[in-house]
Amino acid sequence: MENIYTKHTKDCKLVKAQPRTVEFLLNYSKSLKITEVKGIKFESNLN
Secondary structure: OHHHHHOOHHHOOOOOOOHHHHHHHHHHHHHEEEEEEOOEEEEEEOO
16 A cells, blocks of 8 residues: 555655635534534534
8 A cells, every 4th residue: 555655755745735725624624513422423503
């Protein structure tokens, strides 16, 4: 498995995210609530 991921590292480029994208993802993760009842997980967005 190690060889699969190390062969093509020269083709990878670092992508910079815009500040508004990072802010959106952080706010979304703060508003996401996961509730587990009797082994079943429910996801709710608190917006």
